[in-house]
Each structure stands twice: as structure tokens, then as C-alpha cells.
Amino acid sequence: MRKHAIFTYGVGFIAILLSLFIGLNGGKTILPWQLSEIDKVILFDLRLAKIITAITVGICLAIAGHLFQLLLANPLAEPSLLGISGIASLAVILGAAGLISSAFDFSVFYMFLFALCGAALAISVIFLIAKKLGNYASLAIILAGICITTITSAISSWFIFYSDNDQLRIFSVWMLGSFEHVTMTSALVTLAATGVIVSLLKRRSRALNFVYLGDRNAQLHGIDVKRLRLECLSVAALLTAIAVSLGGIVAFLGLLVPHACRMIFGNDNKHLITKLCFVGATAMVFIEFLSRSLMSTNLPLALVSATLGGPLFIWVLFKHFAHRNHM
Numbered sequence: 001m002r003k004h005a006i007f008t009y010g011v012g013f014i015a016i017l018l019s020l021f022i023g024l025n026g027g028k029t030i031l032p033w034q035l036s037e038i039d040k041v042i043l044f045d046l047r048l049a050k051i052i053t054a055i056t057v058g059i060c061l062a063i064a065g066h067l068f069q070l071l072l073a074n075p076l077a078e079p080s081l082l083g084i085s086g087i088a089s090l091a092v093i094l095g096a097a098g099l100i101s102s103a104f105d106f107s108v109f110y111m112f113l114f115a116l117c118g119a120a121l122a123i124s125v126i127f128l129i130a131k132k133l134g135n136y137a138s139l140a141i142i143l144a145g146i147c148i149t150t151i152t153s154a155i156s157s158w159f160i161f162y163s164d165n166d167q168l169r170i171f172s173v174w175m176l177g178s179f180e181h182v183t184m185t186s187a188l189v190t191l192a193a194t195g196v197i198v199s200l201l202k203r204r205s206r207a208l209n210f211v212y213l214g215d216r217n218a219q220l221h222g223i224d225v226k227r228l229r230l231e232c233l234s235v236a237a238l239l240t241a242i243a244v245s246l247g248g249i250v251a252f253l254g255l256l257v258p259h260a261c262r263m264i265f266g267n268d269n270k271h272l273i274t275k276l277c278f279v280g281a282t283a284m285v286f287i288e289f290l291s292r293s294l295m296s297t298n299l300p301l302a303l304v305s306a307t308l309g310g311p312l313f314i315w316v317l318f319k320h321f322a323h324r325n326h327m
Helices: 002-025 037-071 084-100 108-161 171-175 184-202 205-211 215-220 225-247 253-265 269-293 301-325
Strands: none
Touching: 037 184, 037 205, 037 225, 037 253, 037 269, 084 108, 084 171, 084 225, 108 171, 108 184, 108 225, 184 225, 184 269, 205 215, 205 225, 205 269, 215 225, 253 269, 253 301, 269 301
């Protein structure tokens, strides 16, 4: 088991290093002493900040998606499909409108605070739907999430379109997925915060394993399921808020990475959480690399992730309903 863990961490660390290398220079061999001072600033201060941010966003979305799927017992659950990312982004837009109009410095920190408020509201709506609909909650939550995402995106788009503030219109780019507003400070702080959150979550990995058995069996093993669900969904909302504040709405990664990791590595949360971090980070760095490499201009992250994730999402959807039909 110890050798397996060392191998897993080693492979994950190598994958992150390769992602950093490809993300920084597009796979080209560029030596530090061959760079001018301006190139060094662009490479290490600007591009490295985006790569670190991509790692953070990938970790946040992968872990959040896994928690939503596990605790809501819904294999189709993920932040964007549940409407959490949509409400969080709308909260950021509304908050930006108020603070920018007040000549206030609207930084990533304030984007996170507003995104967190929106994510908390979305979680409350999910709990309300699940409580009201009971046995039908699994499908209803997804349908409600899609409706919420559509409505919030429309409201945000109309708000930005009719805004007279040029600074606010920049958020239209952010909504489609962009790391243009991040700084090295915000990248490092959010990465450190995410690391702390994931470390604390791993302490609950044993309790999370009992959730696979159902609420009743988990309670028989001494697990306070309601408290666990509240704690971990709050963590998922917090991670979603971090991801939204840094990169806007990036769909499908939070859906597909958890499924892939569970299929390959199994369901034991003690090891799965760490592997989700490695795979999520690598996938997001790859998406960021494609977004600025496929064309002469930077593509929105949401466009790239949707292009890659859309077909895979259809596969997951058919697999889910095929499994239900055989039950």
C-alpha cells in the first residue's frame, strides 16, 4: 500500500510538472538565460500566475464535483449543471456593479466573497428542492440547475450588455472562462487556501466512504450524515466560489474528472481525493494551454471545456440512464 501511494504521488507530481512545462512555454525548449527581461516578466509573472490558477481551479472543480455527486447521490451533479456556478457568477456581476460604481478596487478577493454568497444561496435552493420533492429530487435538481444556469447567464449577459461602465463589460470575458484578471499574489493565496481545504477534507474521507452505503447504513456506523452532508456541501460551495472567482464558469470538468478517477482508481476517498487533485489540475492546465494555442487569439476556457466535455457528458448521461433501466 505504501509503495502504491508513493507511485501515485510520484506520477501525479510528474504530471503536474509536465503540465507546468507545457503551460509555460507551449512545449518549446526555452532556457532561462535565453530570455530577455521582458520575456521573463511575461513568462514567470503573467503566464506562471495563470498556470498556478489553472491548477487551483482544476482541483476545486474536481473535488467539488465529486462531493456533489457523492452527497446528492447523483452522478450528473457538478457545479455548473447544478446552477451553483451560474448564481455565483451573477452575484459577482451584481457586486461588481455596486462596487465599481463606487470607485472601489474590485479585486479577486471581493469576487470570491460575492461568489461565495451566490454559491451558498444555490446550495440552499438545492436543499429546498431535495426536501420538497423527495424521491424525485435527483432528476429535479439537475433540471432545476440547468434552468437556473440559463436564467442567471441571461440576466448577467443583459446586465453587462446594457451597462455603461467599460470596466464592468470586462466581466463578459471572465464569465466565459478567463484567467486574465489574476495576479501572482491571488494565484498563490488561492492555491494555498485550496490546499488547506483539501487537507481538512481528507480527514473526513473515512466518513465519506460510508455514504456509499446509504444514509441508514452510515448512521449505523456512527456517522452523523446530516452534519457530514452540510459540512462537505459547504466545502463544495467554497471550492466552487474559488473556481468561479478565478476563472468564471468552466463546465464539465467537475462532472467528468470524478467519474474518470472513480473508474480508474476506485471509490476509497482516502486516496481518491488526492488523485482528483492531480487529474483535475492536469486537465485544467491542458484546457488553458489549448485555449491560447489553438488560434491566434485566446479562446474562452468555457468554449474549450465544452467542446471537449460535451460529447463525454452525453456518454455519461446515457450510461446513467442505462444503469437505471437495468435496476
